[in-house]
Amino acid sequence: MRDVVAEPVRSQRRTGLARFVRDFVKRRNAVVGGTVLLIVVLVSLFPGLVAPYDPIRMNPAVALQPPSAEHLFGTDLFGRDVFSRVVHGGGRSLQLGVVAVVIAVLLGGTLGLAAGYYSGRTDAVIMRFVDILLAFPSILLALLVVYVLGAGTLNLMIAVGISAAPGYARIVRGSTLSIREQAFVEAARALGVRDVRLILRHVTPNILAPVIVMATLGLASAILVASALSFLGFGASPPSPEWGVMLNEGRQLLTRAWWLSTFPGVAIMVTVLGCNLLGDGIQDLSDPRMYR
């Protein structure tokens, strides 16, 4: 009996996934964005396969050389190969963005779930707090956190994560409010399922879609904010290759060596473009009007 009931659900799920993949492939922006991002991720995961030189080893003999066949993106003041540094910097910059988004989703998601699920006074208190955080422009909030925690890669991720969290809290609360009224949640509650389990097993899976869309687009802005803060000198410390830090280093020699700041900037732009295209594509796909 059980199998008979389970079977149509499973096949429905499979067709749902198949349809998602089919529609995804049809959306050019999602495919282009996904491919760009995949390449950036692969290169960042295996920089040694692509980068011809050590990103940190100095070689003053070839300092400040413009782009050439030997050094595709030129060399910096210490004779380090800029191409190799851009390739190695990808991992760190992506990590900054991804960890910041994870922190934002966990923090904002927890607040939003608690507010939406418990509603009433809990909701009022949490959302008032979220409203206050939303009154800070994001870089301002991130800078305030950096001031408290100090500069550095981990603190930067926490700062960007905290500054993005209120947005996730809002969207998660909205979705939770509608899910908690559904019959299956009431049924689970009537069966005596405890709140934490109910939230994790029944509510959370049903609010993931909008969060995933927001997180993909959020990754783009997290990378931009994190690189801006690194650029201002609040992120990783030199000589570690990170795109924002490289841009800051290049800024000092802007008129003498344009390539130092140009290529890390292009790398940030391409990665953010990939996130935005993929995010737009997934957003379109998650729009129920598409399936009318």
Place this chain on the structure above:
Amino acid sequence: MRKYLIGRLIAAVPTILGVVVIVFIALRVLPGSVADRLAADFGMSAADIARLEAQWGLDDPIVVQFGRFVSDAARGDFGRSIWSRRPVTQQITQQLPATIELAAAAMAIAILIGIPLGILAALRRDSWLDTASMAVALIGVSMPNFWLGLVLIVVFGATLGWLPMAGSGGWQHLILPAFTLGFSLSGIIARLVRAAMLEALSQDYVRTARSKGLAERLVAWKHALRNALIPVVTVLGLQIAGLLNGAVVIETVFSRPGIGRMLVNGIIDKDFPIVQGVVILVAGVYVLANIVVDVLYAAIDPRISYA
């Protein structure tokens, strides 16, 4: 309308008070606050720090400090910079006009580029013009603005020598930073105007206007655009935060005076009165800006009434 406005202003008070509390906790209460950081970063001795804490009133009980902080802040007094010893409020009033000038010029550039680009893309949907406008818009959104600033400095400042590379002064000094800050916003506006125009163009009232025999130009401008602009105003209001965010970075890139650069320098120098003054002021401006935007709706959309 007046009743609505007063109501909104009253409702904003707890939010602004919340901002003050958060800034106070962040800068004074959390571990690693003022004195510890000065000790770590500037190698001050314990005796020096104790003397400074007494001088700044940081050795009073936290409740006393908070009461003093709020009553001073309410009177617009954010203390003195710990380095220059000048009143923070005076420094902010000196720097603020430059930031407002930059933000206003950037907003104007963003509107001048973004709205025509979005309209054009919507009216010529799926043409090369649409693809090209949206590509420009997407690049605008994805480009780090501080990098665009550096590129513009190299091209128009260093190479061509048409515009000054940094600093402030006449309108020439404003062009590059304002364009840098406005370009990414123009991308957001263009994408939004396109979507809103397409939505409006598919509405029944547009079909009615067309079936009446109105010229397409009139349909687009008088019927579709006016309705499409409503969501754009919302986003423009929200983007005030984006402009303030951008100003923090762009003022540093172009070595322009302004409260953004003042904040960055305040954080680097651990000058907490400067940090708290600027953060509270900017958050307050942002909250008020959102109220102004809500009031503007009524002016644009006669269906919305706050009376």
